[in-house]
Amino acid sequence: MEFKDYYKVMGVARDATEAQIKQAYRRLARKYHPDVSKEKDAEARFKELGEAYEVLRNPEKRAAYDQLGSGPRPGEDWRPPPDWGAGFEFTEAGPGGPQADYSDFFETLFGAARGGAGRRGGRRAAGRGEDHHARVMLDLDASLEGGSRTLTLRMPELDAEGHLVMKERTLAVQVPKGILPGQTIRLAGQGSRAGESPPGDLYIEVEFQPHPFYRLEGRDLYLDLPVTPSEAALGATVKCPTPAGAVDLKIPAGARAGTKLRLRERGMPSRPPGDLYAVPVITLPEQINEQARAAFRTLAEAQPFNPRAHLGV
C-alpha cells in the first residue's frame, strides 16, 4: 500500500500548528478546487488535499497518524502496524471533507471508524433513493448530431457493511441534440435505490473537448475559414462546413481578415438554434510558384498601399 505523507501534501512542517494547517488548506483548496482550477490534475490534488486535511485537522487522527512516523523508505511497501488504532478513538462521525472516495491508505487507517451513519452528502428524501451527480467530457459531435455515447462514471456506493466504495458504472446514453456545455442530462431513475422505494435520478453535467475547427460561444459556433487572396479580393462562392453538412457560402468581394460571415441558425442545434460565424482567413499556398510571384509583383505595383497606416508606421 502506498504511504501518504499528509504533511508533504499540505506543504507544512510536522510540528505545524492548527492555524498553519488551516491556512495551508485554504490556500491549496483555492488553487486546486475542481470548480475553480483548470490545472489538469486539480481533481486528484484536491482529493488528496481533502484527505490530508481530514487527518491533520483532527487532533485524534493526527496523533494516531504521527505515530506511524514518516513512512517507509522510497520504493518500500507500507503496511499498517498490527496494533494500529488501539488506544485511539475517532469521534468524528465520518469525513466532513469535500469528497467521498479516500485512498486505500486512509481507508485502512480511519475507514473502520466511519460507519454508514456518518455519511455526508445530500439528504435523503423520505421514501426515495438518492440522486447522483456526475460530470463527463464529450466530443462536440455528440451534441451536434445528438449521438449515443457510452459513458463510464465513477460513483460512490455503500457496500454491505456500510463502507463507502467507488464503483465504476458504464451507461449507454442518448445525448440530447444541441446540449450546451454546463448543461445537464437528467436520467430519471438512474440514481441510488433505497430498498423498495423509487430510485433517485442521475444528473450528468456535460463539458466538451475542443473541436478541431469549431469554437463554441454560447449557442454560436465560430469557424476560421481559409480563403485564397483572390477569393477575398474578388469575392467567390466557396464550400463551408456546417454541423448539418457543407453549404455554399458567398464571400463578398473585398472581404477583410476578421470579417464575420453569419450563417443563420447553422450553429448549435439547440432550442433556439445558434448561428454559425465563418471568419475568412486569407491564406497563401504553401509554395508560391514563379508565375504567381510575377502576378503578385504586378499586383503590388497596381495598387500600392500601406495597411499599417493606422499603427502610425
Place this chain on the structure above:
Amino acid sequence: MASSAERFLAGEIFEESTSLSVADLCRICGIDERQIEELLEEGVISVTAIETSERRFSGAAVRRTRIAVRLQRDLGINLPGAALALDLLEEIEQLRRRRPV
C-alpha cells in the same frame, strides 16, 4: 426486432425541460429552504416563473446552487464571496471558449 438505439438511455436536457419547485431544488441540491432564500437574495439564482402562486426555477439553478454550496463548504467563504466567484468563473469560461489555447 429491437433496434440497437432502444438500449440507449434517452436523456433530457435538464436546464431546458425542467420547472422546479423550491422543494425540488432543496432535494436535488441537498439544502434547506432558508438557504434558497439566501441564494435568491444574493442573486445566485433567480425565479424563472410563478405557477399557481408558487415560485419555479429552471434546471440551470441546480448547477449554480451546487457550485455555490461547494465553494462555501470547501473554501470557507461566505455566500457573497461564492456568488462573486461564480460570476467570475462564468466569465472566464466564456472567454476561454471564445479563444481556446
